[in-house]
Amino acid sequence: MSAKEKAFHQLQRWIIDGTLEPGEQLFDAELSEALGISRTPVREALQLLQTQGFIETYPGRETKVTTITKEDVPKIYPPLAALQALAAEEAARKIATGDIRRLVDVNNDYRTAIGEEQLFQAMEHDEQFHDLILEIADNPYITQFSSILQLHVRRLKYVFLQQPVGSKTESVLEHERMIRAFENRDSETAAAIMRQNWLRPMQEVYEVLVRAEQDSSSQKRRISKGDNGSENRNSQ
Template sequence: MPIPIDFLPPARISAKEKAFNQLQRWIIDGTLMPGEKLYDAEIAEALSISRTPVREAFQLLQIQGFIETFPGRETRVTTISKKDVLKIYPPLASLQALAAEEATKVISIEQIEQLKEINQKYELSINNQQFFRSMEIDEEFHNLILDIADNPYISDFSSTLQLHIRRLKYIFLKQQLTSKNDSLKEHGLIIKSFTERDGKTASIIMKQNWLRPMEELYKVLD
């Protein structure tokens, strides 16, 4: 299992969190590829921690669906396929649509301006063909709406699903910039719906904003 030697260690946190955060990042960005075996001793040495917090991190990652453990045999990064696209996007689309509807009820003028500013950054990253940057800004846009909706259950389930979607994007579309103009327009329509206090339209557009890329990604995997 190749362990990078030039990564930046996380800030001062517990050993378990350190292992969990780093392994999750490596799995999502494809450093640790689907199906790759994980060795607790090797990871512990790379992170300068003991094997116990690494094993604890394995348990958390297994709950999230990023690794699978076969007791007494091996631990592997879970594999992913195009079928996973159709399993991950729809529930996230529904959660995000609900968040948009809830956010419409309480969003302030200042928060709407924040969303406009984020969308301007998103447009700039698209024009500059910065794929990873545009993905980060897109997540920033949606995360702000989740914060405004202020429902921890929506936020918690969404965050895990978003991590799996980011993994799909990194592995299958690494270094490739797909068209984001439709997403940019949809963001604008969502902001417009917030301004008009139209929760139903905000919900419909938000769901479309997630299901459309699902269909595009599924086609790319053909």
């Protein structure tokens, strides 16, 4: 792996998992030191991250991690749901018995991780389930266009991981229904369940972000009132 690739993958991972927080300002010298590589590959990696929408660059001013807002949710999930539904439709026509067994095994691992509240491992098993379907569909265009959207969704999934386990258990059941559709070679049902599997958490993530924005606004108002009260007391 080249220095640029190393920088790109590590910075991308830090942005996705929140190590580099939304809105955080980035300095190539600091990142270079943290990664143990020179500044040139770091700058090249930042350019790639900008094209993917993970950072914003204002020449001569600043470079920062893009923020996550509720408005991003309905822009990201529906296109990905449509692509994944198409993958499920194609996979249903090609799937083999061995593929079914692999999907069952991965979904069982997903269920176990949720039951043990190993939420990050659960997310990885969920992604592995969907990656297997992309592999079975064997359509490089679907895979390519899905990949970047999935990375942005993974940022949003870190929000979803904080929700009650019951909401994630529903995803396991949807996977089971999808597997049955694959066994029956029912491409229409497989596609419909896949679409639901993406659009249901979309609404849940959206509601979480709305509550977070409301809480943040309320906190700012309380702080503002507190400051004003302090000023009033001082003036008296």
